Amino acid sequence: MNFNFIAQQLEKRSDDALLRNRQLVEQVSAREIRIAGKYYLNFASNNYLGFADEDFFELSTGLGSHSSPLLTGYSKAQQQLEDRLCDLLGYESAMLFASGFSANSSVLKALFHDKSVAQCSAIFQDKLNHASLIDGALQSQAAMQRFNHNDMKHLQSRLEKSKASHKLIVSEGVFSMDGDCAPIAELAALAKAHNAWLMIDDAHGFGVFGEQGLGCAHSIKPDLLVITFGKAIASSGACLLASKAVIDYMLQFNRDYIYSTAMSPGLALATLKRIEQLVAAHDKRQQLNDNISYFKQLAKTHKLALMPSDTAIQPIVLGDAEYTLSVANKLKQRGIWLSAIRPPTVPHNTSRLRITLSAAHRQADIEKLLTELVAVL
The missing domain is CATH 3.90.1150.10 (Aspartate Aminotransferase, domain 1)
Structure with a gap:
């Protein structure tokens, strides 16, 4: 049958x-x-x-964004949210996504979409990384190697043996099923020693860690940082922060971003106001x-x-x-x-x-x- x-x-x-x-x-x-x-x-x-329990303001701008961000869906509210996050976290540029899963998976797919680049590229993932990160790497054109959870010696061995020209280390700030934290300073040191980039998904760290709640990776500033709004911020969506060149590259090749309706102006404005509350919380x-x-x-x-x-x-x-x-x-x-x-x-x-x-x-x-x-x- x-x-x-x-x-x-x-x-x-x-x-x-x-x-x-x-x-x-x-x-x-x-x-x-x-x-x-x-x-x-x-x-x-x-x-x-506990922010999700508090009454919030009435939306003063539109609920719908009308289109994808590369057509007519990119509003002042979205730009203000991106600019504020760049200011707080020390990045040149940012872009908003509908969800953390979309941000994580699509960034890895887009970064290594070109087969000529991917054949000399490698992604090094912690074995306990979120499914969105694993799926993104599997769907990219690059080779993926996984290192034992928070095991810097194992990662170092992987990096030393790799002949890839473009190396990307990927980890989480706080691991969602174990609750422990990545040794981000050690990851950054290994990345620097091996001419690699570092990507951190700080979904469960942003809002909670640090004096202003700026997350596990604030003092390190990895090359690519993904934060989500559905946890401590009690909103919805996510943001990628990186250099202007990386964000410009994503605007050309990130299919999830290009072909999705943009975050609504109302949600962007609500998230921005929530972030101001969060910094002072x-x-x-x-x-x-x-x-x-x-x-x-x-x-x-x-x-x-x-x-x-x-x-x-x-x-x-x-x-x-x-x-x-x-x-x-x-x-x-x-x-x-x-x-x-x-x-x-x-x-x-x-x-x-x-x-x-x-x-x-x-x-x-x-x-x-x-x-x-x-x-x-």
């Missing part, structure tokens, strides 16, 4: 406890979530600073750090094995996918909503509970989480 593989693959996913389903969210904040009429403490949100960042410390302290007291993370992402690896899903469901019965992360998002036998903390959480929320975790585990 035609396309019978669809039912077969779905059945296999279900048998392996890997079947994914959407949950209809009726109401959500950084602290709480309501699904099917029931409220839960929410430990599955990227709303790190010292108290929120301090509260988030206090909540992370309190969670880790209680987890240590209860002898819960955490991964080595000092960020808002605090995974507990349980291994088996079916067991992990069972634990997450039992926690939901106790009023705790968090994510059961299973393959292929993470490697086999590393299924985990992914706990994300927010500045909006209260100590009592964290105490309730740990009490229920201990009871279920």
Whole structure:
């Protein structure tokens, strides 16, 4: 029968406890979530600073952008957002994307789209990089080599053996499933020593790290920096920051950007205003750090094995996918909503509970989480 593989693959996913389903969210904040009429403490949100919970201003400009940015879709609001980000982060130029996935994947595809260039190019990726980065490299014309997670000796060995003329090292600021940070200063030093460029996706670091929330890579300034607006900024979309020459190159060859409708002026203006709030959000960042410390302290007291993370992402690896899903469901019965992360998002036998903390959480929320975790585990 035609396309019978669809039912077969779905059945296999279900048998392996890997079947994914959407949950209809009726109401959500950084602290709480309501699904099917029931409220839960929410430990599955990227709303790190709680900005998504705050009332926002009425849009004073158009919601639609009318066209792609290279036709008539590039507005003053978009330019202002790009200019402000360049000013804050120290770059010559920038360009906006509809999503972080689009930014990451399309930049790598566009950079090495030319076969004559790609045949003497290599992309060096951390093995735990986001799917968007891996997909972009696979769809580019360049060779891709992966180095062990945060293993600078392994990366150095890869670089030393490479005969590529154009080398690009790619990593994340904060790894979304493990919660640890990349050694960006060491990555930059290796890039310089091997005449390579460095690209950092700082989706989970921007807004959270640094005195002004400018992210993990602010003091290093990699050659290509991608930040997203859907996490700490509580907006939507993403931005690539680089030299003027790189952005001009992307305007010629980045198909995702060229053939997509531009970010709406209303969203660009809202994001710009949110960024000004974020830069001044010292108290929120301090509260988030206090909540992370309190969670880790209680987890240590209860002898819960955490991964080595000092960020808002605090995974507990349980291994088996079916067991992990069972634990997450039992926690939901106790009023705790968090994510059961299973393959292929993470490697086999590393299924985990992914706990994300927010500045909006209260100590009592964290105490309730740990009490229920201990009871279920």
